Amino acid sequence: MSVLNTKPELLRELDLPEGYTPCCAVAPGKTDEVYSLREIPEDRIRVRTIE
Numbered sequence: 001m002s003v004l005n006t007k008p009e010l011l012r013e014l015d016l017p018e019g020y021t022p023c024c025a026v027a028p029g030k031t032d033e034v035y036s037l038r039e040i041p042e043d044r045i046r047v048r049t050i051e
Contacts, residue, residue, distance in 0.1 A: 014050065
């Protein structure tokens with residue numbers, strides 16, 4: 001995540017807890033793939049976005 005290392009203001013906007021360091025990012029988009037619905041407990045998913 002070299003962009004976060006060169007732009008600390010982006011890292012601040014993530015509002016991560018003390019001691020956390022992001023290791024990757026996801027850029028969602030459109031796809032033609034078909035996925036089946038599955039149940040994932042909400043407590044396993046944390047999302048932070050930068051606008």
